[in-house]
Every structure is written in C-alpha cells, then in structure tokens.
Amino acid sequence: MTASWTDRLWAEAEGTYRAIVGHPFLTGLTDGSLDEDRFAYYIAQDVYYLRDYARALAILAAKAPTHADTGLFARHAAETVAVELALHERLLADLGLDSSRVESTPVSPTTTAYTSYLLAVTYGGTFAAGLATVLPCYWIYQRAGGALVAQGSPNPRYQQWINTYAGDAFAATVAEVLVVADRVGSTLDAAEHAHARCHFATTARYEWMFWDAAWRRETWPILRQPPDIMSTSRPIHTTVNCQIIWFWRRFRDAGGAC
Numbered sequence: 001m002t003a004s005w006t007d008r009l010w011a012e013a014e015g016t017y018r019a020i021v022g023h024p025f026l027t028g029l030t031d032g033s034l035d036e037d038r039f040a041y042y043i044a045q046d047v048y049y050l051r052d053y054a055r056a057l058a059i060l061a062a063k064a065p066t067h068a069d070t071g072l073f074a075r076h077a078a079e080t081v082a083v084e085l086a087l088h089e090r091l092l093a094d095l096g097l098d099s100s101r102v103e104s105t106p107v108s109p110t111t112t113a114y115t116s117y118l119l120a121v122t123y124g125g126t127f128a129a130g131l132a133t134v135l136p137c138y139w140i141y142q143r144a145g146g147a148l149v150a151q152g153s154p155n156p157r158y159q160q161w162i163n164t165y166a167g168d169a170f171a172a173t174v175a176e177v178l179v180v181a182d183r184v185g186s187t188l189d190a191a192e193h194a195h196a197r198c199h200f201a202t203t204a205r206y207e208w209m210f211w212d213a214a215w216r217r218e219t220w221p222i223l224r225q226p227p228d229i230m231s232t233s234r235p236i237h238t239t240v241n242c243q244i245i246w247f248w249r250r251f252r253d254a255g256g257a258c
Helices: 005-021 024-031 036-063 067-094 099-103 109-124 127-149 156-166 168-185 190-216 236-253
Strands: none
Touching: 005 127, 005 168, 005 190, 024 036, 024 127, 024 156, 024 190, 036 067, 036 109, 036 127, 036 156, 036 190, 067 156, 067 168, 109 127, 109 190, 127 156, 127 168, 127 190, 156 168
C-alpha cells in the first residue's frame, strides 16, 4: 500500500517528534516537576507565537485552491485567536501574570525566528509549501497531547493544557487539515514535494526548539537590543518585521527553495 503524502512527511519528523515527547519540559508536565516559571515563560512566548501563526493561517487561506479550503483556514485563524488565546488568558491569570507583564516580556530569539519563517514561507511560497510549514504545529501538538493525556498530570494547570490538545475537538481540526494536505500533496511533482518536505521538517525542529527555549528560559545573547528592532513598547508585528524581510529575501533569491 502506497503511503499517503502526510505519512511521508511525518516520516521526516518522526525522530524530532520522539525528541519532543522525551524533552524534560514535556515529561515535567506529566510528572508535575516542571517549574512554573518555565511554564509561564512558555505561555508568554506562545501568546506571541499564536498571533503570528493566526496571520500565517490567514495568508494560507487567501492562497487556498478552493473556496472550501479558504473557509477552513480562515476559520482556523479565527479559532486560534478565540480559543487558544482564551486558554492562555486563564492560565496566565492562574500564574499571576497579567497582559501588561506579558507585553513587557521580550520576544525570544526562537519565537522570532520561528514566526518569521512561518510568515516568510506562507507569504512568499506556494500554498503547498505554506501548508507544509504550518502543519507541524497542528499535528505535533495533537500527537503530543494524546501521548501526555495517557499519563496525566498531578498539576491541574498542566492537565488543563494537556486536555486542550488531547481533546476530540482539536483532533477533528487536525484531521481536516490532513485531508487537505493529502489532496494537495498528491498533485505535487518531485521538486515541489522536496520543498514542502524540507519546510515541514524545518518547522518540526522549530517546535522542539520552542519547548527547549522555554526550558532554558532563553534570552537574547546581547541584552540591550537596538530600539528600532526589539523595543517592547512597539507592536509585536514590528518586532519581527526585519526578520521577515530578511527571510523573504533569502527565500526569493533562492528561487523559493527551502
């Protein structure tokens, strides 16, 4: 039996996924040993990440090959804002963090790099390349949630987070995307598949890096950033614009190659 396109993509990231579920951040969620400062760091960075992930989904919706696909990704972009950010607001309140404190937290190097890559590829690449780029966030969270919920957590905050990604509603969302991915993937030639596979593998690695950055509570190696790039008094999209332009130029100059 011939493997589906998404099965072939997952094969590229299987090792990365195993490293993710074995990372001390995730194992600390289930055994309750994760320091809550690390979890708070993760939630704050994920707030930033999801703002740009929603933008990437909106770009993907605009490029979708069918009206139904446009509606699907536009709905997912809206749900990212309404559902996942609402979860974060509850968790931030439980952790004693308000929105002003989150806004004053610098966007980490990994968050900046990951979101810049997402926006550069969805904006500058094909629909298939963009779909492969956003897919690991959907799929890895759903699989990781399923793996973690089987173990549970003694910490109610961590259990609440796990339940969100292990639930039937999120599984149905991911299944919708996989159907689109298999349909689109079946139409790609060898070069297009290679580009998409590379983007999928890259953002899967960014997923590991995102959790690892939270585990290390990553900071910028040069603490005083140029004010026109890293000023936390400016909107978050301004923070990453320079990185997006840089990624897009590299993407363009490479002829769209990964």
